[in-house]
Amino acid sequence: MSDTETGAAQQHTAPYAAHKAAPKESAQELRERIPGWGADLDPADRPSHPKEQPGIATGAHWEFPDRQQQNVPREMSIEHGILPPVFGTSAPLHGISGAIRKYAYSYGEGRAAHWLLLMAADRVDAGVHHVRSLATLRPDNPVTETGVLSEIRLGRHRRQGRVDAHHSWLDPLLVAGPWVLAGLAALAALRALRRGL
Structure with missing residues (x-):
């Protein structure tokens, strides 16, 4: 099997490699038919082009702010390397719902399991509070x-x-x-x- 045939075979078996059909019209035909089509294809025509080049002085400056002290472990998305400098502490993880939330953050934010587990944790938390209210003088x-x-x-x-x-x-x-x-x-x-x- 030649290299071309091997590449073609891999392209069809690779995940998320959809077949892209050839365009019906060329770029020149589209420019002639649609006014302004492809205006930003040439990087030299983009207003932001000089700013996109590394090493150009823009005058922007930013220093990483002082980090908030982390007294208890906080959940963090697996997409992020560190916690942001400031984060909320009003609802620390607790109980069964906290364990579910902690487990939810083992999935990326693009996964449905992440959000479904967070919703399940909310329902568990609500149920626990309803049951806890029965032990008070003013239940729900x-x-x-x-x-x-x-x-x-x-x-x-x-x-x-x-x-x-x-x-x-x-x-x-x-x-x-x-x-x-x-x-x-x-x-x-x-x-x-x-x-x-």
Whole structure:
């Protein structure tokens, strides 16, 4: 097999190497047909061209700012070599959601797994806070805090033209469903405990 044939075979098996069809019109034909086409193809015609060359004094100067002290480990994208000089510390990683977030940063920001894991961590964090609220004197109230009563009292759910009116019948299931399931699970646990005793 010749070098040309080997290169052609590799081109067809290489990932993301889509076949590029030859243009239907030449650059000259496009310039004649479309006013201004290809105006920036020649680097000498670009206004930014001199600035693109290394070693040209532009007058710009910048020094790396003092770095913020890192008291606890912070998650960092694998695309970046170091943390930025300043970063947020208001929401440190904690618990199961923190472990999920830390794992999410083992994937690049261009991967769906990165963002799906971060969303899952948010849902876990919300669930933990809901459960924790049950141990307080003022637990979460899913009926009043979601505005369901206001929707019914003011009749806004029946207004024409609202996009969310099409799925408003599903809202009570989404709001109350997790609470009902949690109640049933607690009831099943109590029954199992009673049987064991």
